[in-house]
Amino acid sequence: MGTKSIMLDMDGVLVDSLGALLNCYEKDTGIKLSTSEIDNYDVEKATGIEGINKYWARKEVYKNLDLTFDAKVLVSWLQQRGYFFEVQSFIESDETAIEKARILKDNGIFNFKFFQIGEGKKEFHRFDYVIEDNPDVVSENYRQLYLLQAPYNGYLKENRRFKYIRRLSDLINLI
Numbered sequence: 150m151g152t153k154s155i156m157l158d159m160d161g162v163l164v165d166s167l168g169a170l171l172n173c174y175e176k177d178t179g180i181k182l183s184t185s186e187i188d189n190y191d192v193e194k195a196t197g198i199e200g201i202n203k204y205w206a207r208k209e210v211y212k213n214l215d216l217t218f219d220a221k222v223l224v225s226w227l228q229q230r231g232y233f234f235e236v237q238s239f240i241e242s243d244e245t246a247i248e249k250a251r252i253l254k255d256n257g258i259f260n261f262k263f264f265q266i267g268e269g270k271k272e273f274h275r276f277d278y279v280i281e282d283n284p285d286v287v288s289e290n291y292r293q294l295y296l297l298q299a300p301y302n303g304y305l306k307e308n309r310r311f312k313y314i315r316r317l318s319d320l321i322n323l324i
């Protein structure tokens with residue numbers, strides 16, 4: 150027990166930052182978009198709205214955000230079992246880094262690593278399991294990848310080392 154190591158992505162896995170981003174965009178413009186319409190990992194490509202990706206750098210997106218219910222359940226399960234887990238996340242601005250760190254600390258998560266875009270890569274190879282939502286990481290070097298299914302990552306071919314999960318709670322039977 151306690152020997153398994155897990156890397157958890159933050160955006161799209163632990164927090165619904167896409168939903169928060171779309172809410173933030175709606176407040177600014179009155180244009181309502183639903184997460185189910187976002188069928189490309191690149192929100193600008195999915196929506197055709199130029200400049201919407203800039204919202205990822207805005208602290209308002211993360212200001213009132215918390216872990217999803219599923220994420221809270223998973224984290225407390227990992228903590229109770231003594232599994233080693235680390236949150237790794239790319240950050241788009243110093244302001245969002247502060248908010249993201251706050252969200253994690255408020256949930257008793259102190260083991261996290263942030264990377265600036267263009268500076269460093271996530272360290273998938275260090276972990277027994279990688280939990281992500283980004284479809285681009287399927288080609289990376291990992292031991293076992295679980296991709297949390299979303300409209301923007303849905304149709305890749307699974308293999309022995311890469312599988313989809315429908316909910317975070319599925320992991321309780323898998324790791």
Ligand SMILES: [Mg+2]
Binds near residue numbers: 161162281282
């Ligand atoms: Mg993500």
